[in-house]
Amino acid sequence: GQQVMQIPQYQHVQEGEDFTTYCNSSxxxxxxxxxxxxxxxxxVFLIQLVKSGEVKKQKRLTFQFGxxxxxxxxxxxxxxxxxxxxxxxxxxxxYKLSFGAxxxxxxxx
Amino acid sequence: EADIYQTPRYLVxxxxxKITLECSQTMGHDKMYWYQQDPGMELHLIHYSYGxxxxxxxxxxxxxxxxxxxxxxxxxxxxxxxxxxxxxxLCASEGIGMAYGYTFGSGTRLTVV
Numbered sequence: 001g002q003q004v005m006q007i008p009q010y011q012h013v014q015e016g017e018d019f020t021t022y023c024n025s026s027x028x029x030x031x032x033x034x035x036x037x038x039x040x041x042x043x044v045f046l047i048q049l050v051k052s053g054e055v056k057k058q059k060r061l062t063f064q065f066g067x068x069x070x071x072x073x074x075x076x077x078x079x080x081x082x083x084x085x086x087x088x089x090x091x092x093x094x095y096k097l098s099f100g101a102x103x104x105x106x107x108x109x
Numbered sequence: 110e111a112d113i114y115q116t117p118r119y120l121v122x123x124x125x126x127k128i129t130l131e132c133s134q135t136m137g138h139d140k141m142y143w144y145q146q147d148p149g150m151e152l153h154l155i156h157y158s159y160g161x162x163x164x165x166x167x168x169x170x171x172x173x174x175x176x177x178x179x180x181x182x183x184x185x186x187x188x189x190x191x192x193x194x195x196x197x198x199l200c201a202s203e204g205i206g207m208a209y210g211y212t213f214g215s216g217t218r219l220t221v222v
Contacts, residue, residue, distance in 0.1 A: 033210050035210070035211075041215075042199055042213040042214065042215050042216050043152070043199070043201075043211075043213050044213070045209065045210025045211060045212070046210075048208055048210060086149070088151070088152070093168075096142070096154060096157055096167070097142075097154070097211060098154070098168070099144075099151050099152040100151065101150070101151045102151060104149065
């Protein structure tokens, strides 16, 4: 089935700085979802992207789906300590979600 | 507010014991899933169900079994636990349409000693 690669695996960010995490696929995706998992917690759905070139914003989070629908990015501006956690992208394989390995974000105060 | 509930939250058991991890949802969702996740790692699908009396194995081979006798209930059973089963088990359900994503329970952290 289709798979995605997330980079980087770890992101250490100074509080207040911006960063971007990427989700890449070798094949065209029908859609992609993003989830956040806080340390010790469970994944929480953030957003779904469907259209080529789509951009969606949630406060300081900006999600983008590539024009070719083979990649997606999550950009966080002015990182806060509440942004700590692992961000997963996920795609549908045979109508079931397959998750990437995630980007684990730590924040230096 | 979580509408999908997993019990127990933590479980430590001895090798060879039979255990059942409970998962219940109050949203009336037909589709339910079990994922296994080691600390800091990705989620692996081990079982799924598209409705009552429907169960299928996921991408990751697992020695566990599941049942779906009622829409709201999707328990996972290990007949004989081993230390290799130590992991976190996450239950999820999916509503109609993909736009709302999966709703996950809080998980069961299983340790087999």
